[in-house]
Amino acid sequence: MVKVAQTLKKHEPGILRWFVSKMTNGLLEGINSLVQAAKRKARGYRTIKNFIAMIYATANKLIIKVEPHKQG
Structure with missing residues (x-):
């Protein structure tokens, strides 16, 4: 029980911050x-x-559509 109390005291700022930020x-x-x-x-x-560039493409989940070249 003492160890639990010590751990809570050690992490008190982070625990309390969660109630404000919810992050x-x-x-x-x-x-x-x-x-x-x-x-x-x-x-x-x-x-x-x-x-x-690969990080951006992966993290943004880009959908790249290739449209056929239109000949006019």
Whole structure:
């Protein structure tokens, strides 16, 4: 019981902050998961610019539609 009280006291600011913000680290964990997925997809790319582009494409869940070229 003493150890539980010590743990609660140690984490008191974070526990109390939740009641104000209602935020957890779940969002950050989800974003990290998307970045890690992008990292796996970007294997073999040679520049950080391409890696960042892959992160954006993965995190934003972009739907890229290719329309056929219209000949006029």
